[in-house]
Amino acid sequence: MxxxxxxxxxxxxxxxxTPARRYLSDKKIPEKIIWSILDAAIRGPxxxxxxxxxxxxxxxxxxxxxxxxxxxxxxxxxxxxxxxQFVSDIDAKNNLGRKNFLSAEHLANNIQDxxxxxxxxxxxxxxxxxxxxxxxxxxxxxxxMLAARYYGIGSTLTTLYSGHEKQVKHxxxxxxxxxxxxxxxLGYPAKGNWSQPKRTSVxxxxxxxxxxxxxxx
Ligand SMILES: Cc1cc2nc3c(=O)[nH]c(=O)nc-3n(C[C@H](O)[C@H](O)[C@H](O)COP(=O)(O)O)c2cc1C
Numbered sequence: 001m002x003x004x005x006x007x008x009x010x011x012x013x014x015x016x017x018t019p020a021r022r023y024l025s026d027k028k029i030p031e032k033i034i035w036s037i038l039d040a041a042i043r044g045p046x047x048x049x050x051x052x053x054x055x056x057x058x059x060x061x062x063x064x065x066x067x068x069x070x071x072x073x074x075x076x077x078x079x080x081x082x083x084x085q086f087v088s089d090i091d092a093k094n095n096l097g098r099k100n101f102l103s104a105e106h107l108a109n110n111i112q113d114x115x116x117x118x119x120x121x122x123x124x125x126x127x128x129x130x131x132x133x134x135x136x137x138x139x140x141x142x143x144x145m146l147a148a149r150y151y152g153i154g155s156t157l158t159t160l161y162s163g164h165e166k167q168v169k170h171x172x173x174x175x176x177x178x179x180x181x182x183x184x185x186l187g188y189p190a191k192g193n194w195s196q197p198k199r200t201s202v203x204x205x206x207x208x209x210x211x212x213x214x215x216x217x
Pocket of ligand 1: 019022096107197198
């Protein structure tokens with residue numbers, strides 16, 4: 001397989017250049033690429049290899065518009081009210097930071113224009129009280145986003161629609177035992193770069209053998 005510029009994309013290079021991409025064009029994504037991305041997703045791990053996941057590919061504009069409204073409502077509730085705080089955060093005290101806030105705001109207002117959405121669904125979860133339930137799909141979701149990266153397609157793991165979980169399930173006919181775990185809008189980037197995601201350094205979050213035993217400090 002080849003990267004979009006026809007050169008192979010090294011795995012570590014891909015991992016280190018897959019930030020959330022929220023400025024997406026409406027350029028069509030070929031169906032065989034959607035299949036390939038999903039085929040990479042389902043290679044991910046699940047407890048006992050139960051593979052209780054399902055993936056809903058959403059391209060229908062009416063469906064996207066309906067869910068986008070719920071998503072925007074979620075955005076306004078969680079972040080919209082804190083706009084001033086984030087936008088004036090010039091020294092980026094909070095982890096999201098001004099740039100990411102603005103990109104997330106853009107996505108909240110334009111998510112319906114992303115050409116393909118993938119809804120990650122996990123069966124037998126809606127009555128689960130296991131706090132690790134989601135871990136049986138999030139590895140697969142990460143595979144999905146890395147496979148999208150391979151094809152030069154941007155993605156973001158999103159959940160802000162989930163205040164309307166019931167309505168989303170009803171709209172899409174999702175079985176009652178299942179829960180939606182993430183909505184991943186996909187699209188060729190319209191703005192921004194495949195830059196390395198900014199994180200607290202690995203040394204600062206790695207303990208050796210015992211809690212609080214750091215190296216290089
Ligand atoms: C559980 C979870 C929920 C998320 N929900 C949203 C969301 O609803 N909307 C959004 O724009 N980003 C969402 N994100 C993406 C995070 O904001 C993003 O991973 C983080 O800011 C790091 O971005 P970066 O990889 O570009 O540095 C979510 C990520 C996770 C893991």
